[in-house]
Structure formats: C-alpha cells, structure tokens
Amino acid sequence: MKVWADLHTHTRYSHGRGTVRENVEAAIKKGLKAVGISEHGPANIGIGAALDDFKRIKEEIYNLREEYREIKILFGCEANIISVDGKLDLPEKLLEELDYVMVGLHPMVWGSTLRDFFHIFLGNFALKRIARLGPKVMEQNTRALVNAIKNYRIDVITHPGLHVPIDTAALAEAAASRGTALEINAGHGYMTIEYVRIAKSLGAKFAIGSDAHSPEKVGELKRGIEIAVKGGLTEEDVINAGRNWEGSLWRRI
C-alpha cells in the first residue's frame, strides 16, 4: 500500500517541535505528494493553538506553496469536541477556510459548559480509577463523536479510541454514513486489527496519519500501513493512499 499524503502533523504552534517549513521539507524528503499541518484546536488545555495562530499558519502555508511547487501543502486542523452534543472548538468561518477538517476526542479539553467539562474531561479521567463508570463514559464519548460527525463536515476522526473508550460499531456506522474517515494513527499504533475489520465491514473509510510532533516523524506511516493491511484494507479503503489521495481531501484547494 502506498500512502501519498500525511495529513496529521503538528508544529511549534501547539506542542510540536518543528516549524511549518520544516514539516514541509521533511515531507518532500520522504517523497510525499501532500502534507497537512493539523494543529490542535484552542480548547486543548495547555497545548492548543490560539485562533490567531491559525491565521499565521494559513499565511505561512500560502507563502510556502509559492516556494515548494513539488508538494501540496494543506491547511488542516485537529479540532476538539467540547460538548457531548458534538460542538467543536473552531468557529464555522475558520472551518470553511481549511482544506480539510480532522477532529479528535481529547480528554484534556475545556468543555463548552461546566457540565461538558465534567462529562468529557472528568469522566475519562475518573475512568482510570473507577472502572464501573466504563459503560456510561463510553456512551458519552461515542455520543459526542457521532453528534460532531452529524453537525459538521468532518474529513477524518483522529485516533478513535485512544485514551477514551468508544463504541467502535456505532462510530463506524456514523462515519460511513457521512463519508468521514477513521484514522489509523501510525504514531500511537494502538488501533487493533479487529477494530479495522469491524469498521470496514460497516462501510467506513480510513486515513493513515503519522501524528508527527517533530519533522523527523513526518511521513512515518509504516506502522499504520501494517495495521491497515493486516486488517484487510486495500488502497481503495484509505483516502490518502493509492489513487484516492488526489482529489478527495483537498477538493477545496
């Protein structure tokens, strides 16, 4: 399987180590045809990029496009879900400016309301200590993700199930119905082959991302590709692989 685009990379604008330029140069060295800068939304406690940073990132990307014609440089995000009813931490106007939208359910976020903060942050936090909360927390996490998929046009859900329990089948069904891909995160590499099989059987598409937090890790997709292949996926199933990479995500450019 050949993956041509790494859509999941971070820079110093959040808690990554490199600059936008360094991620782009690293992607060119790896032979990628497209690279996305996907910073955390502002609700991520301590690490999210501010809304003003997104303006700067956009400007940097547009300038770099002039300089590096050999690669497509995409303006993306990894937005946070900040309420159980599926609200994101980026305004609609910015979402429209992005080339693609990725969303992750991160437990360490400021909720939209105190109640949401309790459900998303404290629920997942307490679960580490109180196992019997499991079914309720899983139900809330899944509801938050499914609602976000229904509310917005989301291209990719990043690392589903990492740090937070979710109902695989329910998420895969919602994602399949809206054309939202589920990420196989090569950086964390936790996604099971069983998960991939279930999601594929329900019609879900996938994206493979590095979740690079330093330029050296950009385009490091091997572990994700292994999971995809073992899970029975072909290039057809992966939006940034094979021939799919062209024209699927970056239709907005």
Ligand SMILES: [Zn+2]
């Ligand atoms: Zn993430």
Ligand SMILES: [Zn+2]
């Ligand atoms: Zn990430």
